[in-house]
Amino acid sequence: MSPVPASLEPSLRRVQSLVLRVTKGVTFGIRGFVTDANGGVLLVRHSYVPGWHLPGGAVDPGETAAEAVARELAEEAGIEALGPFRLMGVYFNKAMAGRDHVAVYHVAEWRQPSAFVPNREILEARFFPLADLPAETSTGSRRRVEEYLGLAEPSHLW
Template sequence: MTVVDDLWYRADVAQQEAEQTYHRLLEDQDGVMEFTRTRYVSRPRFETITGRVQDNGLPYGAHSVVHRDDGALLLVRHDDVGKWVLPGGEVGPDETFREAARRELAEEAGIEAAFEDLALLGRVQFYCDEYETWGVLPIYEAEATETALSVADPDDEITDAAWFRSLPEDTRDRDVLVRFREHRLE
């Protein structure tokens, strides 16, 4: 019995969706800072990623980079990742990317913010053996309208939220956030 491996096809479909999402997000946008990340993952993880990207082009959902008047950035502690990260997560079937980012912010940090345009756009490359695909990571800029934090994450992945003027060393994509602060907030 011959087993047909269709993972190459699923990876290709995911790439096509990512490409369309990428171009749609950049329409009428100025000043979006772009970055690329590479991830080497197991086959089960690659299968999960291709499925997510096929849905809407996003492997990790929509996120926000939230700042206060004094330039401090909001980060949340993601225990599964073991790092401080930007608030964000999966997009529901009836949500826009911005709506998902807003909902995730409320869940993970308990605050509201005035959302602005897309600030950062990541391209995340995934590799598994001979397979590859990619997905888009949209990050919206937002200014906090309140600053008292309260974590109420229904997924129990986020255990803390805090404001940082100096980003911790264990911040995911720290280099990108440092560049963002230098160009947008200082």
């Protein structure tokens, strides 16, 4: 499955936002900020939205945010998160129905028991140098990297 063209992204976001408004109250998601020993950060490329993003997703009912990070990293990149995670921040995502919040956790200790295999949701999962992200990196993901590097003041907005 090929990614959604960038020209369709605003429409996709509006539909997603409408569905969330009708079906849910406040939504809460997580992202894993996974770093490696070479000074890289893990980014994924989805089949349904353009660009590179920090891996993550929704926190399921009955699940802690830390459990959601571990689950999403395993599902999206084949990464097994180890040790404690450090909360980097909680961000308000206005673009998603005006009621979405995203917690970002730094995951410095991890292992990858087997190589990543592309699937219907995630086409690629790769580490990129923190100082040399792909041009197609999403705005929110790029902001988190800049904050991590001390190049931008921390924000409360995604």
